[in-house]
Amino acid sequence: MAADQTSIVVPPSLSAKVVGSFAYLTVKDRLPTILTKVIDTIHRNKNKFFEEYGEEGIQAEKQTISLLSKLRNELQTDKPIVALNDGLADADSWNRYLLRQQGLQGDQEVVSWFKSPWLFVECYMYRKIQEALWLNPPISDYDVFNEGKTQSFFESQQAIMTLCTYFEGISKNIDDISEHHLQLHFNQLLKVSLWGNKCDLSISAGMENSQKSSPIDSLVSLQPFILVDHSDAVWSTLISTRRQQQSGKACSTRVDIVLDNAGFELVTDLVLADFLVSFGLAHEVRFLGKSFPWFVSDVTSNDFHWTIRQTMAANHKWMSQRGVQWQRYVKEGVWSYHDHPFWTQPHEFCDMATEAPDLYATLQEANLVLFKGDLNYRKLAGDRDWDHTAGFEAALRGFGPAPLCSLRTLKANIQVGLQPGQGSKLSSQDPDWMTSGKYAVIQFYSPNSEQ
CATH class of the missing domain: 1.20.930.60 (Transcription Elongation Factor S-II; Chain A)
Structure with a gap:
């Protein structure tokens, strides 16, 4: 409600x-x-x-x-x-x-x-x-941030190979995997995508945003740093449609991913989307990115398609295999990339229905919308001085085109939806907890249900 x-x-x-x-x-x-x-x-x-x-x-x-x-x-x-x-x-x-x-x-x-x-x-x-x-053709289309984005991808090669090898291991049992194990793998890849958001060039002013360690092996040690974890609610949203389909009901699931950073984070988003399609949790994934270079490392159409091509061309069997599959998804229309002027404007998302009604109506057709990263969180909650215990739904101020989830590592001094005392305890332990990227949230809201 x-x-x-x-x-x-x-x-x-x-x-x-x-x-x-x-x-x-x-x-x-x-x-x-x-x-x-x-x-x-x-x-x-x-x-x-x-x-x-x-x-x-x-x-x-x-x-x-x-x-x-x-x-x-x-x-x-x-x-x-x-x-x-x-x-x-x-x-x-x-x-x-x-x-x-x-x-x-x-x-x-x-x-x-x-x-x-x-x-x-x-x-x-x-x-x-x-x-x-x-204003200065012929260099109007030059991406001043491209060098850093491509460097992030190449410096994260080992982590990308590890992730693609992990995917290959779980996809071998695609036909007889139990729902319980499917949920475990979903939680793993959702959190890989979450922590991929640590790789942000704008927060480091363009210095370093590659992933060196194994993204799977680090999940257990990172779990205590997730301050709010609504991953079960995200899973429930996806599995309910899958169950309906398995019971013979005609239904199709669409997941929209509002992207954040190119480089390693984008690869984690692509792997998550691949998992959703491969295991019948989504039939269509729409990737929503920026129409021009933005916040140093944000994904543009060029970054999206370049990343798929580079993954295809990798000298690693499982990595290149994923790239080939991703290109197939794009060719068949299972995956698609979209931009909209609203994403590169300063509006809070509660203004979307008024300022960009066409975009809002499009999001309403999704079964789930994943919002990646810090800037999207700031726009979801309005980048305001909220009390940490203010509800996520309250901070959204009426924005709710579809069930939505924010996957965000904290890099700005705004955070809602915490338990009483949680924020003050964090402040006493770590004064920089809201801005260091060390902590994260998986926050879910559905306009169709009570929180």
């Missing part, structure tokens, strides 16, 4: 205006570092631009760097946020959002980098990176 929205006191948005907060340190230190790396990457590739486009490429490189340097200066000196004027299709939506922020802040404060909602200004920075490239 939906929560009574009128009874919920909605806390303020997290913001860099709180000096010393994680939002403040992100805007002060991490975002300028990311911009500097973007500028360096474009400069390092100027010879490539010259080889491909001649003098036009060099001119585009210089002008893009000039725009990004100006952006960095505006960020560091807390200048007002300015409207977008690049003619891209989403500019009007962004500018309407900015006007709303100006209305909310009134005459007391301008909408600036340090005085506005953290979620908004962080998203705005990535949108402005896209603007700087877009």
Whole structure:
């Protein structure tokens, strides 16, 4: 059942205006570092631009760097946020959002980098990176984060091979596996996908996000760090449809995965999706990603298809076999990749039904929606200063197109749905528990049932 929205006191948005907060340190230190790396990457590739486009490429490189340097200066000196004027299709939506922020802040404060909602200004920075490239053809389509994403994939090869070998072992018994063992394997792969979210380039400002150790072997030692674990509820949602099908009822299960990071995390998502299809827990999986490079390591269409091709080409029997199967799923339409402008905008997800009704209606057709990662969690809960004991459903503020689950390692100072005293105990044991990526949650909500 939906929560009574009128009874919920909605806390303020997290913001860099709180000096010393994680939002403040992100805007002060991490975002300028990311911009500097973007500028360096474009400069390092100027010879490539010259080889491909001649003098036009060099001119585009210089002008893009000039725009990004100006952006960095505006960020560091807390200048007002300015409207977008690049003619891209989403500019009007962004500018309407900015006007709303100006209305909310009134005459007391301008909408600036340090005085506005953290979620908004962080998203705005990535949108402005896209603007700087877009305004400078012929390098408009250049992915400034591609090098880090591909490096993450290649440096995680051993872990990927281990995961594909594990999958091969369980798929040998595909016809006579018991429901109990099926659930055990599902829980394993759901948690591999969860912990894959530790591999995040935006939190490390682009430094390191590969997986070196065996993702299966580490699950037992990581279990105590899962603060909320609703994996049984996720399993119940999937198995109920499978049972209906086995009893002769005509039904089809669709799982949507709202992706986060490319590299190793994406591979864990693909393996989980492969398991769901192979064992009849889903008949269709839709992967929802970004329409342009975003938050350093987020998945784009290019990343999705590149990862499948690289897995196919691997010099490892079980890894390449999975890649071939994934390509087959895509060709047959069992798997599909989709992006939407809403995913690269600053809106909280409770605004989706109004701002992107077509996307909301599409999600309503899914039997389960998995939201990967920290940014999706921030948008699910509105990136607000919630009490840790506030309910997950309450924080969603009416968002519930379908049964949904957040798989997230904590990298921002927001967390709801904890038991009384759990948050204060964690704070006394580990002051950085909300931002280190050491802890995780599997949080489930279904609009069809009471929590």
